[in-house]
Amino acid sequence: MKLIAGLGNPGREYEKTRHNSGFMAIDLLAKKCGTSIDSEKWNALTANVRINGEAVLLMKPLTYMNESGQAVNQAVCFYHLLPEEVLIIHDDMDIEVGSVRIRTKGSSGGQKGMRSILQAMGTEAVARIRIGVGHDRSGDVPDWVLSSVPKSEQELYQTALQDAADAAYAWVSEPIQKVMNQYNIKIEKEN
Numbered sequence: 015m016k017l018i019a020g021l022g023n024p025g026r027e028y029e030k031t032r033h034n035s036g037f038m039a040i041d042l043l044a045k046k047c048g049t050s051i052d053s054e055k056w057n058a059l060t061a062n063v064r065i066n067g068e069a070v071l072l073m074k075p076l077t078y079m080n081e082s083g084q085a086v087n088q089a090v091c092f093y094h095l096l097p098e099e100v101l102i103i104h105d106d107m108d109i110e111v112g113s114v115r116i117r118t119k120g121s122s123g124g125q126k127g128m129r130s131i132l133q134a135m136g137t138e139a140v141a142r143i144r145i146g147v148g149h150d151r152s153g154d155v156p157d158w159v160l161s162s163v164p165k166s167e168q169e170l171y172q173t174a175l176q177d178a179a180d181a182a183y184a185w186v187s188e189p190i191q192k193v194m195n196q197y198n199i200k201i202e203k204e205n
Contacts, residue, residue, distance in 0.1 A: 083134030
C-alpha cells in the first residue's frame with residue numbers, strides 16, 4: 015500500500031488557485047486511473063486505486079492546507095505506512111511556473127501544508143513533488159497563493175500539473191531516482 019496526497023484547500027473559492035496545485039495534479043492522476051477522489055475518510059477525500067498492481071490510496075485533505083498533517087497521518091497510522099510509502103504533491107512559490115521538482119526528503123521549505131505533514135509524521139524523510147507557482151514580487155504571500163495563474167502562463171502550468179501527475183504514477187513502481195531524472199523540470203525565470 016502506498017499513499018499519494020495532493021494538497022490544497024477545500025471550497026469552490028479555492029478551486030483554481032495556485033495553492034490548490036496539489037489537488038489539481040492528484041485529480042489528473044485519479045483520472046489517469048479511471049476514477050475520481052470522492053469518498054470521505056480521515057478528514058479527506060480519498061480513492062483506492064491500483065497502479066501497476068500496487069494498492070494506492072489517493073488523498074485530498076479537507077483540513078485546509080495548514081493542517082494537512084492531520085489527515086495524512088491518520089491514513090499513515092491506519093495502514094502502518096513507512097515514510098518511503100508516502101508521496102505528497104504541493105505548490106511551491108520558490109520555483110517558476112512550469113517547473114516540477116521532486117525530492118526524497120528535506121524540510122518543508124516554508125510550505126505550511128508540508129510542514130504540518132512532516133511534524134505529524136515526525137520525519138523529514140517524505141518524498142514530495144513540488145509544482146512551481148512562481149513568487150510574488152510584492153511579498154504578499156497569502157494573496158499570491160490564493161490567486162490563479164494568469165492566462166499567459168496557463169499552458170506551462172497545465173503541463174506542469176500533468177507532469178506532476180505522471181511522476182506520481184511512475185513513483186508507485188519505479189525507483190525514485192529514475193522518476194526524478196525523468197520528471198524534474200526546471201523553467202528559468204525570464205528577465
